[in-house]
Amino acid sequence: MNVALASLSAEPGQANEDFAAAAFGAAVLLDGAGVAGADTGCTHGIAWFSATLGGLLLSAVTAHPARPLADCLADSIRAVRSLHEDSCDLSYRASPTSTVVAVRAGAEALEYLVLGDSTLLLADEEGKATAITDQRLDEVGKRLRGPVDELLTGSPEHAAALARYRDALTGLRNRPGGFWIAGPDAQAAEHALTGVVPLESLTSVTLLSDGATRLVDSFGIATWEGTLSVLSSSGPDELIRSVREAEAGDPDGRRWPRGKAQDDATVLHWVVSE
Template structure:
């Protein structure tokens, strides 16, 4: 395996709520979600949740290669729940959650799972990309975030509108007609997007948090083919640097309305070719 990993928190000195890890034949990436500065009912925090769930999921993927990925995720969620249900209020509506991207290579096949708005990017042997993202959160968000996008990012008015938006979004979490994400309930794993492709058809596998896909899906300054070129020539750090440059050029969100001026950004790029 040849794997390159890059990750950067939204702000210098701030805790990174993304988590990525790799083991022989498997990789995971999680993007912790919550309401910054708001009560969650959990004494551990969002970064703890994403890293603990990610570590347990990677263990399950490798220790039980015959178990479907969704079952591995459900088991891992149950284990995380058991670790803090005695000290934390897991019925709190803002309890920490996380997106999940997981892949496992075995018997000539790459299995994958995507839950939430992080992205799996597969490149075939001709470097043609195929991106897999769970868009249910985006679809719900588009219906709710109009007032947020009309205000300058970082302004008091934006902060107030963002709090209302996040509160409404939380009410639709892990519900029919809403969106699904890893949290206290292992049943969310049943709603993950899953699939499998022949390993021999792939040149690379890339896992990206939504903070790292902004150049493509929010700023529209690049596409997936160009993203693969950057990753192949310069690696994840260069891709994240370009995201930061774009964010720094629009600190108020006037050109690209968004909830946060900067976001945690993580990329795990796994090259399969010799």
């Protein structure tokens, strides 16, 4: 199993709230989230939540190969809840949450699960790239983030608008008409996107947090095929370096309005066949 992994926090010295790991025939990636500037109600924090959920999920996925990925995720959410529900307020609106991407290879097929706005990128033998992303958060966000995008990233006014936007998003989390993400409630796993792809049709499987996909889905200056080309030739570190270079060229968000000038960025690239 040939896996390359790179992860970089948004700012030096800042906690990285992404988590990614692989075991033989399986991989997971999670992107932790809270509400900017708000107390999470959790004494452990967002990075702890995503890493703990990710570790338990990878264990469940590999230990129970016949169990559906959504059930593995639900089991893992319940396990994390049991670890801190006596010490943390899990009913708090800003309680830690996380996107989830998980894959597991069987003898003939690759199972996948995607929940939240991280991305699974599949490459086939003809060089075609297929991106699987849960669009529900983006669809809800587009209705709410107009006032944020009108302001310069990093300005006090932008920070205040961003806090209001994220608070509004939290009110739509894990409910019909809103979006679904891993948090205290295992029911969210039922709403994940899942599927199966013939393993023999794939050359690579890549898991990316949204901080690593900005060149394509936020900035529009690259394609998924171009992303695969960079990963194949230079690896995940080069892809993240390219993202940081683009972000540095637009620090105020004038060209590409966004919530954060930089975000945690994580890439796990699994070469299925040479």
